[in-house]
Amino acid sequence: MKLTQLRYWGVLLACALVVLFLLPEGVMEATTGQGFSTKLLLEIIIGYLQSGKPIANITFTTYGSTALITAKFFIVQLKLAHYMKIPPKVMFLIQILGSLLPCLVSFSVGWWFLYSVKNICHPELLPKGSPWTCS
Incomplete structure (x- = not known):
């Protein structure tokens, strides 16, 4: 699934x-x-x-x-x-950069969390009461 x-x-x-x-x-x-x-x-x-x-x-x-x-x-x-x-070209470029930058930052932070928190995808191995989970 x-x-x-x-x-x-x-x-x-x-x-x-x-x-x-x-x-x-x-x-x-x-x-x-x-x-x-x-x-x-x-x-x-x-x-x-x-x-x-x-x-x-x-x-x-x-x-x-x-x-x-x-x-x-x-x-x-x-x-x-x-x-x-x-100018429209300048504004469009700024809009594209303003859209791509948060996407890259969000993806990078998520990727960093997946590889920096040990056992994030194994809830049974995490300390009790840990807020971290992996779908």
Whole structure:
């Protein structure tokens, strides 16, 4: 059994739905100041496609909703940079660097924990009351 229970087509479907809903949700939020949440719709879709797999449902919903929120936030930042006369290429480069740097730091810290805490993946060998576990 896979840890996430979500197959590759689930990730691709989440990305496709983000692309599909980005324009209508972005236009609605830009014109009215009020957006709508697609999180419930994403939960319904994956709940129908993969019923009985809660980790897959949570993973799919998280990928879809987080990607949509991030994409809208990037667009808002580009709009603000346009008003401040910051060149779009510079702003885009800063956004990409600001997205990649936290990913690399988070991955590095997680990797470091896996190899620095002894017996992290063997809960029976850890000291009693230890907060460290490994999935």
